[in-house]
Amino acid sequence: MSSGSDQQDIKRDKILDAAYQRFLHYGYSKTTMNEIAGDLSLSKALLYYYFPDKSQLYIDVMRKLAGEYIETLESKLNQFDNLKEAFISQIDAQHDFIVKNYNFFDFFRVNEQNLPDTIWEIITEIHQTELTLLSAAIKIEADKGNIKPVANPIEVVDLLLDALHGVRVSAVSHKKVMFPKKEHLDEIHSKRLMLLDIFVKGLMY
């Protein structure tokens, strides 16, 4: 896949890690290439040897995070007792992902409207994975006869994910803030479970 040497890949990865820490703690715009280089006792110029520019560095960190998220999601959704549990796994995984990397995503808030296409591709890939895994779960449960046959499982999953997203958005917009604080998270979580409960019942006979 990558054409560089092992050594090169290792260093590349170290840079990614250092960059991640900075982005996570200070956000995109408040971390400089100098600081990242400094953390590794390297010259800034070397960063440009490994990465074409700052935004590409950020995107590659993002890509790495997304890959890890997708991995945990796949391992979690490999086995489940019932449909509801499968969805709960997804809810929890996504929740942890967002909480853990909260500050990292300030790039998204700042660039709001015009995120680079590459970022959108990553977001789409994550979403696609969620759709695939969860719709597979629906199919399995439908085959077992635990729920009604579903004509278009992907569409249904898409709908549920949108709805769950709404619980988060509404919870914070009522509180006059854009992103949820710690104390809201429990509320969001329990609301989601309640919604999930009704939704799954709506899929049953």
Added chain:
Amino acid sequence: MSSGSDQQDIKRDKILDAAYQRFLHYGYSKTTMNEIAGDLSLSKALLYYYFPDKSQLYIDVMRKLAGEYIETLESKLNQFDNLKEAFISQIDAQHDFIVKNYNFFDFFRVNEQNLPDTIWEIITEIHQTELTLLSAAIKIEADKGNIKPVANPIEVVDLLLDALHGVRVSAVSHKKVMFPKKEHLDEIHSKRLMLLDIFVKGLMY
């Protein structure tokens, strides 16, 4: 309620109308008090005789719009054939309200985080009305035996409204824009109906 004379109220209302037109066509920040006064062939100073400042004028227009919205909602939800139809009425009413006054709400986008408390009160009032009317509908249907008894109807309605909101938010965030365009509206609408369908089934026996 108001302590002014009839004449005063009529003029006040004319100002509100003129202001509404300006806000609707050009948004809050791009309409000046001079222009509003000019439209009515009045002096700017007179506007300050009727309203303490520009933002209060905007808020009072908003209050008027909200009142009208609540009225249509109440009349629509006065009678309904089944629960699903009641919710559809709400969805449609809200949809029309937002589409019609799309530009008027640019004030919300600009001031995003720190909307005045008064605006939040109006939003809360609207939300409260929706909760009251729709939870009443749920109670009626439950009493009729058309759906399962619901322990806390308000909570359930709140949840559904959040979920429906999510359909709108997600639909646009996938499209890389903040507010839905005409061509997305049909998609949102049909997704909402689908969600509503599953949700209502989840409330049945």
Added chain:
DNA sequence: AACTGACTATTTAAACAAAATTATCAATAA
């Protein structure tokens, strides 16, 4: 009480310089 013209106060916009930061590159060491 309803209204205005002329005024002041505040906010926004433009222009510009200074500072910070990104990005490049010729030179050097491994």
Added chain:
DNA sequence: TTATTGATAATTTTGTTTAAATAGTCAGTT
């Protein structure tokens, strides 16, 4: 040839000043 750097160029952000636009006030008129 690959990895690395210091010095430097290019660009973006930040701060400052000034001018213009707009909000808001008020003494005085109808």
